[in-house]
Every structure is written in structure tokens, then in C-alpha cells.
Amino acid sequence: MIVVMEPTATKEQVNAIIERVEAVGCKTHPIIGAERTVIGVIGDGRVIDARQIGRMIGVETVMPISKPYKGASREFKPQDTIIQVGNVTIGGKELVMMAGPCSVEGRSQLLEVAHACKEAGAHILRGGAYKPRSSPYSFQGLGEEGLRYLAEAREATGMPVITEVMEPALVPLVCDYADILQVGARNMQNYALLNAIGKSGHPVLLKRSFSGTIEEWLMSAEYILSHGNNNVMLCERGIRANETETRNTLDISAVPVIKHLSHLPIIVDPSHATGKWEYVGATSKAAVAAGADGVILEVHPKPDEAWSDGRQSLKPEKYAALVQEMRAVALAVGRSVPSNQTTIGQNGHGKRPLLVPTP
Numbered sequence: 146m147i148v149v150m151e152p153t154a155t156k157e158q159v160n161a162i163i164e165r166v167e168a169v170g171c172k173t174h175p176i177i178g179a180e181r182t183v184i185g186v187i188g189d190g191r192v193i194d195a196r197q198i199g200r201m202i203g204v205e206t207v208m209p210i211s212k213p214y215k216g217a218s219r220e221f222k223p224q225d226t227i228i229q230v231g232n233v234t235i236g237g238k239e240l241v242m243m244a245g246p247c248s249v250e251g252r253s254q255l256l257e258v259a260h261a262c263k264e265a266g267a268h269i270l271r272g273g274a275y276k277p278r279s280s281p282y283s284f285q286g287l288g289e290e291g292l293r294y295l296a297e298a299r300e301a302t303g304m305p306v307i308t309e310v311m312e313p314a315l316v317p318l319v320c321d322y323a324d325i326l327q328v329g330a331r332n333m334q335n336y337a338l339l340n341a342i343g344k345s346g347h348p349v350l351l352k353r354s355f356s357g358t359i360e361e362w363l364m365s366a367e368y369i370l371s372h373g374n375n376n377v378m379l380c381e382r383g384i385r386a387n388e389t390e391t392r393n394t395l396d397i398s399a400v401p402v403i404k405h406l407s408h409l410p411i412i413v414d415p416s417h418a419t420g421k422w423e424y425v426g427a428t429s430k431a432a433v434a435a436g437a438d439g440v441i442l443e444v445h446p447k448p449d450e451a452w453s454d455g456r457q458s459l460k461p462e463k464y465a466a467l468v469q470e471m472r473a474v475a476l477a478v479g480r481s482v483p484s485n486q487t488t489i490g491q492n493g494h495g496k497r498p499l500l501v502p503t504p
């Protein structure tokens with residue numbers, strides 16, 4: 146619910162409300178405005194009596210949050226959420242570029258592509274060490290060895306890293322290496338995983354599932370937020386439609402819909418949305434024009450030889466050209482793309498030191 150305080154309410158009266166609802170295990174988000182204070186309250190509706198709160202001194206009115214996802218809604222928190230990962234700011238005026246290979250295939254492959262992405266202007270390096278493959282016979286990822294290469298690439302380039310985690314038991318290990326966890330489309334409703342990530346407090350990119358509605362997606366974000374982890378960003382990566390020319394169908398309207406319904410940053414993944422590199426440029430620029438806070442793309446030095454998703458991967462020089470085009474679109478819609486020389490250089494949340502001996 147939203148507790149709207151009277152313009153004359155004192156700090157003590159605001160604190161009394163916060164104490165009262167937090168005492169029964171609810172979470173609060175106070176917004177101190179120039180006119181009045183508004184307190185967002187979420188938790189089990191059975192333990193708070195809205196009428197009792199409405200009778201407390203200084204309260205003007207109490208309104209229910211109409212959406213089933215409470216903490217993720219704009220009603221609860223009208224201002225955009227801004228997430229800081231190292232020196233990179235996600236969800237503000239600046240557009241964030243994330244890029245890297247689908248899979249970490251080895252040390253030299255990752256270092257080569259990481260340097261190329263940095264050169265092209267990327268701020269955050271992506272790479273899968275645990276791969277959610279549709280077939281159990283496909284390459285499943287290098288596991289912890291891949292995480293070590295990611296940590297090494299971060300040290301070499303200064304870019305924070307994002308990588309997927311698929312199992313609750315592996316959350317602590319992946320948190321040790323990665324700055325941002327990724328929840329893949331196949332795991333959007335893996336509630337045990339979402340709970341473990343929520344408890345970790347680690348920044349997370351939550352991908353939309355193939356057939357997930359926006360409401361289901363926001364409910365999944367709510368699982369993470371409900372543990373007090375506010376570092377949640379959403380990722381539109383295409384949904385299933387009846388079209389077969391593209392791997393999925395990019396739901397570009399999800400960007401303004403999310404901006405309307407939620408305060409969480411929204412990143413777009415045109416690589417998985419289209420499945421073909423030829424369509425990645427146009428859809429990336431469309432994502433920026435639509436108001437995305439960032440674009441995550443797959444880049445590989447030799448797409449034909451990639452161990453996964455080569456068909457949708459851009460060569461580094463194509464990626465570099467696209468970054469410049471996205472920059473122009475960003476400027477046209479009132480955003481900017483910071484130089485990665487100023488945004489990188491400080492590790493974010495991955496704590497594990499470099500463990501890979503240099504040959």
C-alpha cells in the first residue's frame with residue numbers, strides 16, 4: 146500500500162509509520178517530496194491493517210498498490226532505479242553497452258573478444274560459463290574454469306562482467322567472480338534460483354522467458370526484490386510468436402511498457418531476439434530509440450567457429466560500427482553513451498582475485 150502523509154506531517158510521525166509496519170516484517174520505501182512524504186509499504190497484506198495505519202497521526206490517506214508486483218511497480222517507487230556496477234551506472238541518462246561471446250570457450254578467445262569489445266566502446270563484458278542449452282548433448286559451458294577466464298578478462302580490460310547462473314547452489318560461487326548475475330530466459334520462473342539471488346543482494350539481469358507475459362516477468366523480479374535485493378534489471382530477449390524467419394520476436398513495445406509499469410532498468414538483447422546477425426543492427430537501434438537503458442549483444446571474433454550462437458554473433462568490427470550508430474540514436478533521444486575509458490577501471494561486485502596463472 147501507499148501511505149500518503151499530510152503536508153504538515155512531522156519526521157517523527159513518518160518514522161512512527163515506518164516503525165509500525167516494519168515491526169510486522171513489511172518493507173518500506175519512503176519518498177520525501179517537496180510537498181509531502183509518501184511511504185510505499187509492501188509485505189503480507191494479512192499483517193497490516195490499512196485502516197489502523199490510516200488513523201495514525203499525520204496520515205492523509207492510504208491507497209492499495211493495484212498491481213500484484215508491488216516493489217517492482219512505479220506506484221511503489223516512482224523514480225527510476227539506478228544500479229551502480231563498478232564505475233558503470235545502469236538506469237540513468239547514460240546508455241550502457243554490454244557485449245561478448247555467447248559462451249566462454251577458452252582463455253585466448255575470451256581475452257581477444259574482451260579487448261575487441263572494449264575497443265569498440267563496450268562497458269560490460271558478457272560471456273556464458275554455465276550454458277542453458279536446449280539439447281543436453283550441446284556444449285554446456287566451461288563452468289568454474291570459464292568464470293576464472295571472465296575474472297581475468299575483467300582485470301585485463303577493467304570491464305565488469307556478467308554471466309549466467311542456473312542453480313541456486315552455484316549462486317555464491319558465481320557471485321564471487323561476476324559483477325552481474327544473469328537469469329536466462331529458461332529460468333525466469335525458477336523461484337528457488339530467484340530466491341537465492343534475492344538473498345545474495347548481487348546485481349542481476351533477469352531475462353524474460355520465451356512465453357512470459359510482462360506481468361509474469363515483473364512477478365519474477367518481485368521474488369528477487371522481496372529479499373531486499375534492489376539491484377534488478379530486466380532484459381527483453383524476444384518472445385515466441387509464429388514467425389520463423391527470426392529465432393524469436395523482439396517485443397519492442399515491452400520497453401515503453403516496462404518504463405510505464407516499473408522503475409527497474411530495461412536492457413534489450415537483439416542477438417537472442419533475432420537469432421541472425423543481419424537483423425541485430427536495426428533492432429539494436431530500435432531498442433535505443435524505444436528507450437532501453439542498455440543493449441546486450443553477442444560478439445565473436447570468428448562467428449562461424451563459435452561453440453554456441455555463432456549465427457547471431459557480430460564480428461568485432463561490425464559491433465564497433467554499430468556502437469557508433471547506437472550512440473547517434475541515443476543522442477537523438479536525449480541519452481548519451483559514456484566513454485568506456487571513464488566508466489571502467491574499477492571492479493564492481495566480483496570479489497574473487499585472479500586465480501589463473503599466466504602462461
Ligand code: PEP
Pocket residue numbers: 247273277328329330331352382417
Ligand atoms: C545467453 O545469453 O546466451 C542465453 C542463453 O540467453 P537466453 O536465456 O535469453 O536464451
Ligand code: MN
Pocket residue numbers: 247248417443453454
Ligand atoms: Mn547465446
